[in-house]
Amino acid sequence: MLAGGRSSRFGSDKAMAVLDGRMLAEHARTLLLPHVHSALIAGRDGAVPDLPSGDIGPLGGIAGALGYAASRGFTSVLTIACDMPWLPDGLLTALSRRASAYCPDVPVLGHWETGSLGNLLTHIETVPRRSVRGWAEAIGAIPIPAGAPIPNVNTPQDLDIL
Numbered sequence: 001m002l003a004g005g006r007s008s009r010f011g012s013d014k015a016m017a018v019l020d021g022r023m024l025a026e027h028a029r030t031l032l033l034p035h036v037h038s039a040l041i042a043g044r045d046g047a048v049p050d051l052p053s054g055d056i057g058p059l060g061g062i063a064g065a066l067g068y069a070a071s072r073g074f075t076s077v078l079t080i081a082c083d084m085p086w087l088p089d090g091l092l093t094a095l096s097r098r099a100s101a102y103c104p105d106v107p108v109l110g111h112w113e114t115g116s117l118g119n120l121l122t123h124i125e126t127v128p129r130r131s132v133r134g135w136a137e138a139i140g141a142i143p144i145p146a147g148a149p150i151p152n153v154n155t156p157q158d159l160d161i162l
């Protein structure tokens with residue numbers, strides 16, 4: 001799960017914010033677990049570091065996750081942001097059934113082949129606009145719409161209304 005960034009709009013570490021008695025990062029981890037071998041945090045101190053360096057944004061977290069997974073023999077990673085406490089039913093299943101797929105409603109939610117790491121690192125170094133959607137489109141990832149709104153916690157007020 002991607003948990004990097006400064007949380008500037010939130011004002012403190014979003015991943016550690018509590019919703020219904022559990023941290024947001026734990027909600028996201030729980031969503032992933034039925035679909036993955038293991039769930040890890042990318043982009044935080046003490047977690048999988050961003051590649052090629054920190055402060056690149058979500059693409060750096062995805063690159064870090066791809067590098068970590070590839071070095072351990074995994075062929076793909078499923079990514080989610082730490083600030084998504086729930087998802088529409090079936091969305092992660094639909095994403096995980098495709099080799100390279102992403103949710104165009106929230107592009108950090110995706111399934112990526114570890115073999116695409118080199119392409120991603122080149123994209124990060126050469127494309128000025130570092131958007132996940134831009135990279136997903138560049139590699140021909142399949143867009144899988146959410147079909148329903150996905151909550152995204154960017155401010156304490158967002159958390160309050162969930």
